[in-house]
Amino acid sequence: MKKYLIPFIAGIALLTTCAKDVYSPDACFQEDVLPIFVSNCTQSECHNSQEHEAGYDLSNYEGIMKGIKAKHPLQSEIYNTIRGNNPSMPRGSAKLTTKQVNTIKTWINMGAPNNSNCRTCDTAQFTFSGRVKPIMDSWCIGCHSSTNSSGGFDLSTYNGVVGAIPNNKLVGSLKHLSGFSAMPKNAGSLSQCDIAAIEKWVLAGYQNN
Numbered sequence: 001m002k003k004y005l006i007p008f009i010a011g012i013a014l015l016t017t018c019a020k021d022v023y024s025p026d027a028c029f030q031e032d033v034l035p036i037f038v039s040n041c042t043q044s045e046c047h048n049s050q051e052h053e054a055g056y057d058l059s060n061y062e063g064i065m066k067g068i069k070a071k072h073p074l075q076s077e078i079y080n081t082i083r084g085n086n087p088s089m090p091r092g093s094a095k096l097t098t099k100q101v102n103t104i105k106t107w108i109n110m111g112a113p114n115n116s117n118c119r120t121c122d123t124a125q126f127t128f129s130g131r132v133k134p135i136m137d138s139w140c141i142g143c144h145s146s147t148n149s150s151g152g153f154d155l156s157t158y159n160g161v162v163g164a165i166p167n168n169k170l171v172g173s174l175k176h177l178s179g180f181s182a183m184p185k186n187a188g189s190l191s192q193c194d195i196a197a198i199e200k201w202v203l204a205g206y207q208n209n
């Protein structure tokens with residue numbers, strides 16, 4: 001009997017490893033998938049909470065799921081519009097990067113869960129390059145770049161982000177304070193952790209670190 005025990009244990013070990021791969025959040029809805037839609041698809045006259053072009057509000061999970069078939073990317077209308085060499089979406093602006101398209105595909109293959117808090121929030125980390133820039137790149141630059149500087153703000157560079165700080169505009173808009181235009185526009189809000197990191201960076205003198 002003993003000689004069967006080793007392959008049996010090895011088999012269990014293998015199964016556990018595979019199961020872990022499937023459930024390890026390679027793509028997290030809240031942190032990886034949602035910002036791609038918010039930054040690239042919710043511009044005015046597109047798919048935001050106010051304007052549902054083609055019936056789609058892509059600013060939240062429920063709206064996005066209308067065009068997703070869990071586990072079947074190729075049967076998901078949204079995935080089919082963004083993949084390939086000449087995708088039909090986003091219309092009128094640069095196509096999504098291969099990395100962004102793959103993130104969405106991975107997430108659909110995982111079963112398109114509404115998962116969040118996949119990464120530990122390290123409140124001690126609030127440098128520009130390590131924390132602020134990645135947030136801008138994933139959530140904001142679809143509307144705030146050199147070619148599309150909504151409200152006059154290009155948030156794709158350090159100087160551009162610093163230019164949004166005066167009069168508390170950057171932090172006020174992220175915290176949805178009255179007197180400011182709530183950001184990201186027409187689409188919920190960043191996590192408290194991300195907002196706190198940006199505010200800490202501003203209060204510490206917004207260095208290019």
Ligand code: HEC
Pocket residue numbers: 038039040042043044136139140141142143144150151153155164169170173174179180181182183184185190
């Ligand atoms: C879907 C497009 C869109 C996204 C995404 C977006 N913005 Fe904006 N933003 C705008 C527009 C348009 C304006 C101009 C004011 C208005 O129309 O509300 C604006 C204005 C602003 C302002 C000026 C606010 C004020 O009260 O004067 C700041 C600061 C800002 N955005 C920061 C951000 C940041 C930071 C992000 C990412 C977290 C972001 N925006 C994401 C479209 C967007």
